[in-house]
Amino acid sequence: MSGGALAPGAGAIAGAGATVGAGALAHGGLVFSNTIQNGMDNIQQMQSSGGGRVQPVGNxxxxxxxxxxxxxxxxxxxxxxxxxxxxxxxxxxxxxxxxxxxxxxxxxxxxxxxxxxxxxxxxxxxxxxxxxxxxxxxxxxxxxxxxxx
Structure with missing residues (x-):
């Protein structure tokens, strides 16, 4: 085997690996997107409760x-x-x-x-x-x- 030729059946395995990799990339992007959204939600929650400042108590x-x-x-x-x-x-x-x-x-x-x-x-x-x-x-x-x- 020379010239970079794949063994019989190896192309199918390589193709499956690329598909799994693309799926993992898409999943990673989704996780990253959710992390950003959760952070934005936390900031909005703090801002709506007084700008992130702790609410004082009377005593x-x-x-x-x-x-x-x-x-x-x-x-x-x-x-x-x-x-x-x-x-x-x-x-x-x-x-x-x-x-x-x-x-x-x-x-x-x-x-x-x-x-x-x-x-x-x-x-x-x-x-x-x-x-x-x-x-x-x-x-x-x-x-x-x-x-x-």
């Missing part, structure tokens, strides 16, 4: 009714400490909430009421969490250096 009681708030309420107690008019809470038991552990302290931001500021047991800033439990690096950067006494 901790209101926050504790949310999904993430219930998790925090179940593993914490209110302390006698106050910061900017907001009650400070302490994590009193081991928790599966990422970034939080027993002894950590937290309170609802008094100005915007759209995030939770988290401090370690020594009172040093540890993290800033959105009301859904996700970390907020920008607000954490702004909070650097804050402490609770």
């Amino acid at each position: 901790m009681s209101e926050f504790f009714k949310s999904k993430f708030g219930k998790k925090l309420k179940d593993c914490s107690n209110k302390t006698s400490k106050m910061v900017d008019g907001q009650s400070v809470y302490t994590v009193t038991e081991k928790t599966n909430i990422p970034g939080l552990k027993k002894g950590d302290q937290f309170y609802l931001d008094g100005l915007h009421k759209d995030h939770i500021e988290v401090f370690d047991k020594r009172g040093n800033i540890k993290d800033v969490l959105n009301l859904d439990g996700t970390s907020n690096p920008q607000k954490f950067k702004n909070a650097m250096g804050r402490t609770i006494k």
